[in-house]
Amino acid sequence: MDEIVLTAATGRTIGTRPSRRLRTGGGIPAVVYGLEQDPVTVTVEWPDLRRAITTDAGLNAVIQLEIDGKRQLSIVKDIQRHPVRRDVLHVDFIRIDPDRAVVVDVPIVFVGEAEEVINNDGMVDQNMFALTIRSTPANIPTEIEIDISALTIGDSLRVADLVLPQGVTTEVDPEDAxxxxxxxRSTLDAIAAEEEAAAAALAAELAEEGEEGVEGEEGAEASGDDGEADASDE
Structure with missing residues (x-):
């Protein structure tokens, strides 16, 4: 993996207005902390930051953060974005030791096609999109794949079914889906509509049979009355 180097400048003024002016000029306010050292407020340039976090490793990229000529191994711990525009407002970097495990979230990616599910008008609902794992920086996976091709309607895959690389662990409940x-839902609605239509048709059929039965009884009674009248005339 190519080394990712990101230059961070110290000496920025803290506050809402200075940070806004900083972002207007293409800079992103940030802070670096961890490894029992004091936090340091820094500025990184947005184009450089974007290149650093858009590699295959994504937000879990191990970055050589260069501060005042000295490099410190780090990863992005948190990115704050504007709620509407989604612009990056602030970044938290955490210092890391290559020999010490860190806790990060890794994306979960489906592989394969659940043909049995698709053929039965179903879908595979993803309940978990990232897994919190513990690993040394060098062993952090870019993503965790899980094969869904053998699924049928009603099946589920759990955390216990995920295959983690060697040296990677998780404390997430293995029973979590x-x-x-x-x-x-559309298929369920269609089934419900069909059942409702079938029930209505059956009710109509039974009602029609009931009416025919009543008419038959009335006809029989009328014939009986006519017979009695003829007998009395004689």
Whole structure:
């Protein structure tokens, strides 16, 4: 993996207005902390930061943060974004030791096609999109794959079904659901509509048979009355 170097400048003024002016000029306010050292407020340039966090490793990229000519191994711990524009407002970097484990979130990615589910008008609902793992920096996976091709309606995949690389662990409950194969809501609605239509048709048929039975009884009674009248005339 190519080394990622990101230059961070110290000496920025802290505060809302200075930070806003900083972002207007293309800088991103940030802080670096961890490894029992004092936090340091810094500025990174947005184009450089974007290149650093858009590699295959994503936000878990191990970055050589260069501060005042000295390099410190780090990763992005948190990115604050504008709630509407999604612009980056602030970044937290955490110092890391290459020999000490860190805790990060790694994306979970589906592989394969759940053909049995698709053929039965179902879908695979992803309940968990990232897994919190513990690993040394060099062993942090870019993503965790899970095969969904063998799923059928009603099946589920759990954290226990995830295959983690060597040296990677998680404290997430192994019974937590990652994916569930289910019938889609539209299919359920269609089934309910069909059942409702069938019930209505059956009710109409029974009602029609009931009316025919009543008419038959009335006809029989009328014939009986006519017969009695004829007998009395004689």
């Amino acid at each position: 990652v994916a569930v194969a289910m019938i889609t």
